[in-house]
Amino acid sequence: MAHRKHRPLERFPDGAPRAEAAIPLHRLKPGKSGIIARIEKEEPELLKYLATLGLLPQTKVEVEEVAPFGGPILVRVGASRYALGRKVAAKILVKET
């Protein structure tokens, strides 16, 4: 089992600890997984489409591959795999687990 590095706790400027911030899905490293925190709402159609695929807040996603040259990312949700373009992935905010 590989040793997992602890990420430093995020803090407010006054030093108070803060809940870990959500990051866009494509910033997760391949092999890492996260829980969807929220999906940007400016495109309601995309939101609905992703919902039909089961990409909903509180769902666990695992990033399997990130294509180079700004290409799509490959994620696993339940038993299914999806390729998501960067633009789409950037709208999905996750908390790393």
Added chain:
Amino acid sequence: MALGCHSGIARWKERLPITFALAGNPNVGKSSVFNWLTGMGVTTANYPGKTVEVNLATTHFKDREIGIMDLPGTYALGSVSEDQWVARQALLDADPDAVLVIVDATRLERNLYLPLQLLDLGLPVVVALNLIDEAWRNGLRIDHHRLSRLLGVPVVPTVAIRGQGLDQLVEMGCKAAQPNGLPRVTPRYGMDVEDAIGALSDLLAKEGIALPHGLPPRGVAVLLLEEDEEFLTWARALPEGERVLAKVAEVASSIALRHGEPAPLWIARERHGLAGAIAAQVQRRVRAPSKAQDRLWRLTTAPGTGYPLLVLTLAGLFAFLFFVGNFLSDLLGGVWQAYASPLIRSVVQLAAGEGILSKTLLWGLDAGINAALSVGIPYVLTFYFLLSILEDTGYLNSIAFLTDPFMHKLGLHGRAAIPLVAGAGCNVPAIMGIRVLTTMRERILASTLVCLMPCSARTAVIAGAVSKYVGWGPAVGIYLIVAGIAFSAGWGLNRVLPGHSAGLVMEMFPFRPPSLSKMLRCTWYRFRDFLFVATPVVLAGSLVLGLIYETGFLWAFTAPLAPVVEGWLGLPAVAGLTLVFAVLRKELALQLLVTLAIAKYGAGVTDLLQFMDRSQIFTYTLVNTLYIPCIATVAVLAKELGWRRALGISGFTILLALAAGGIAHRLIAF
């Protein structure tokens, strides 16, 4: 044959005693079910402005004729994407007697979403639990009796590619189609969602509002809560509209308030939750899934191994198409010349004598059929077979994944890579392959690019004219110029055409061992399209051109073409005529050039350098490579995109060719 939709589907349904719709997620074996049940005689129906089609056909079961409507593969029936919209509209227009939903047993959880949505709409559903063999091999055991009890609908395990379970599926469909044949059930969600749906459907029922497409109140209530744009518009137009919409807003906000999520998303979540709960109850894993699948995925999508594999595959595909295609083409051409040609010649001469009529007929029946065969069988058939291998194994997904970033620059996405590469073999199948792209914008962009790909026929001219008389360097130069022009054209069109490329959201299917019978069937269905679309056009075109040639009317084109051919391109007039004729088949340009040169300059002419200099040969070949691919390609373009767009793309390539040719004439000298 294509039907204009709404009325088309209604008319189709009218003459059939019983109709089924086939629904399902993409790539779950729905087409296998359709093909197995129906075979020949498929018609397609289009909705105006939509690229996704609905296939209609009939099957016979116990002396009954059953209409089968194959809906586009979709994950759901919202109106958020074109395929979903078409699937839902066709379903509502056809009002089938039963909906056979094909679900993937290996991914039951996600697949149960669609049948639950169909049940919400109050449609009679029969579930085909397909790929049950694959699920078994992966160590999944599914209790289909229990699934049937939980869903409240019949569930039939099937292996569609071998036709297993399909008789039983149709039988269950017939049962479900009888009035009171099977009890109709509706799924139940969380209590507050059900309360909201109940309140809304009570209002719809109490007000006595006529619901569209004969949907039950519950179905309409769910659609309104899902904020379905079409049904909201419908509600707004009602006399009671205000009250209905106020109620929708009221119950939707109570859901949103309680769960901190808008009602449409919460309903999607509940439906996924229900699907997941049902799946968990009926499936049992007896063995961990094999890691081989995952390793194969890693290998084909990780950049380090994926790109080399991709380059090898594409190079192999191209080489196979090029060499095997050329070999078969020569072989068929030789056999045709040796056996068919003399036979046809003597029959035609016996019937029509030796005059112009007989010679014109020979252009069509001899040269025309030969042309159709020597493009169709070697290139089109071979390409379709290769494509079916890539598709059936699932490698096409990896290709799309890896090429996506480059295709994005041209306003396309990864799925366009294969047709573009195929275009270098033959444009005709490449353009048919563009069907995998879902928006008209992408189809226009990709078709234009394919038309600019030098196919094997144009490569033959580049080799026979430029390599031979000017040198291999200039021949490579032609490819580079064409590649530069194609890339700029794609880049420019992407900026000029309205709309923007949609973000990629694509399911990646698992690798599967390919099935030969399925690949052969797939190849044949596609090749049939080529036969019925391209062949008649090539034949008719050959007859017309033959008539123009044999009557000597051809030379009349010399004068009107002169300003462009001689003035702008600096070519001899005969060369211009052959460029016009080469629309039939691009490699004809060279043969004709020699034939016409002999006719005009006398029998002593044996090579091009006797009447054209090296720069002229270069310009001539460049123009021949760029303008309209050939008449068969135009016919296929018209079938896929409509005549207006086909002519637009053809015109665009003519302009490009003339511009490039004129510039080359002025700048390049050897």
